[in-house]
Amino acid sequence: xxxxSELKIESxxxxxxxxxxxxxxxxxxxxxxxxPTDKWQSLTASFEDLSAEGRxxxxxxxxEIFQRADAPAPTMHWREVPNENWKETHRxxxxxxxxxxxxxxxxxxxxxxLEVPAGFLPIVMEPGRAFGTGLHQSTRLALxxxxxxxxxxxxxxxxDVGTGSGILALAAKxxxxxxxxxxxxxxxxxxxAIENAELNQTPDIRFSVDTLETFPEASFGMVVANxxxxxxxxxxxxxxxxxxxxxxxxxxxxxxxxxxxxEPELQKMGFARNKSKIIDEWESVSYLLIK
Numbered sequence: 001x002x003x004x005s006e007l008k009i010e011s012x013x014x015x016x017x018x019x020x021x022x023x024x025x026x027x028x029x030x031x032x033x034x035x036p037t038d039k040w041q042s043l044t045a046s047f048e049d050l051s052a053e054g055r056x057x058x059x060x061x062x063x064e065i066f067q068r069a070d071a072p073a074p075t076m077h078w079r080e081v082p083n084e085n086w087k088e089t090h091r092x093x094x095x096x097x098x099x100x101x102x103x104x105x106x107x108x109x110x111x112x113x114l115e116v117p118a119g120f121l122p123i124v125m126e127p128g129r130a131f132g133t134g135l136h137q138s139t140r141l142a143l144x145x146x147x148x149x150x151x152x153x154x155x156x157x158x159x160d161v162g163t164g165s166g167i168l169a170l171a172a173k174x175x176x177x178x179x180x181x182x183x184x185x186x187x188x189x190x191x192x193a194i195e196n197a198e199l200n201q202t203p204d205i206r207f208s209v210d211t212l213e214t215f216p217e218a219s220f221g222m223v224v225a226n227x228x229x230x231x232x233x234x235x236x237x238x239x240x241x242x243x244x245x246x247x248x249x250x251x252x253x254x255x256x257x258x259x260x261x262x263e264p265e266l267q268k269m270g271f272a273r274n275k276s277k278i279i280d281e282w283e284s285v286s287y288l289l290i291k
Contacts, residue, residue, distance in 0.1 A: 007078055254283050
């Protein structure tokens with residue numbers, strides 16, 4: 001039987017989206033938001049079978065987000081949650097819904113029972129254990145850009161960097177791409193992605209913990225990465241290395257004021273901005289490798 005714990009954290013309203021993204025990245029299974037005040041937002045993140053080391057990582061992640069924003073240290077409180085009804089309660093916050101123009105979220109417990117609306121492709125997901133449930137704005141934005149490019153330029157070959165749950169790799173495969181890979185530095189995320197590929201009947205996606213340096217140069221026509229700014233900065237040279245000339249780089253997980261941090265370096269590497277989409281405070285940007 002699983003053991004569940006909850007972390008309640010008080011976040012400045014301006015940081016709540018970034019804090020939520022960081023908590024998803026370290027494996028929370030769900031987040032609920034309290035009613036915000038003018039300045040503060042209460043977030044409660046739920047975790048399954050979290051070890052002492054995992055709890056320390058969660059706290060460190062939250063502290064680092066606050067430090068980078070020059071915000072006071074966060075107030076964090078943990079509590080253990082009875083297991084009996086947690087999943088049933090959490091499922092209310094994960095309903096079937098459109099994710100983009102083409103994709104429709106189907107919770108795993110409704111797979112085979114739910115009728116997907118006409119014109120949509122189903123993505124079956126079990127929330128928890130890895131970032132990328134489909135509900136976050138950054139995932140939706142990346143899906144929108146992927147759909148547009150793969151409709152215009154099918155057969156690019158796609159690598160999903162920081163794949164998490166594998167949702168973007170799954171989407172690429174369902175859009176007809178034959179060569180699709182997903183990488184993540186977390187072995188548990190790879191396990192989750194493989195499970196989700198089986199749920200979606202797309203088992204021929206290759207998921208691995210391989211770093212970008214291990215792939216042949218110019219081996220993909222599209223690189224998509226839905227991760228946080230600091231990781232984009234670390235991986236930019238790797239993106240450039242594996243992308244074919246004329247290829248598409250889609251970066252998500254960015255707040256609207258963070259593109260200006262990345263863009264000068266990308267331009268030096270031969271990238272030119274092509275498209276951008278924004279939801280709330282989040283932005284996804286695409287670049288073409290022109291030289």
